[in-house]
Amino acid sequence: MLHSLIIDDKSAQGWINRNLPELYSFVRYSLRFLVNSCCNDRSMARKTIQNVLRNVELSIHRGYRPFNLSEDNMWMIKELMTEVDEC
Numbered sequence: 001m002l003h004s005l006i007i008d009d010k011s012a013q014g015w016i017n018r019n020l021p022e023l024y025s026f027v028r029y030s031l032r033f034l035v036n037s038c039c040n041d042r043s044m045a046r047k048t049i050q051n052v053l054r055n056v057e058l059s060i061h062r063g064y065r066p067f068n069l070s071e072d073n074m075w076m077i078k079e080l081m082t083e084v085d086e087c
Contacts, residue, residue, distance in 0.1 A: 039087035
């Protein structure tokens with residue numbers, strides 16, 4: 001059974017929604033999948049996910065676009081960090 005369909009590209013997510021709507025409820029962004037793996041499934045260590053999120057944040061500050069994220073998305077990284085800290 002399908003657990004998650006990892007797609008970070010919005011246009012690809014839209015394509016899934018239009019053409020395979022029965023799969024859309026499984027679509028996750030990469031970072032959401034990692035946070036869920038830690039907080040819901042308990043299959044990844046909290047420290048590991050915290051490190052990934054910190055590295056994503058640092059990469060964005062250095063001008064890179066990991067997972068197609070930019071400075072405009074820093075609020076989301078902060079929210080995910082809080083979620084991991086509290087789970």
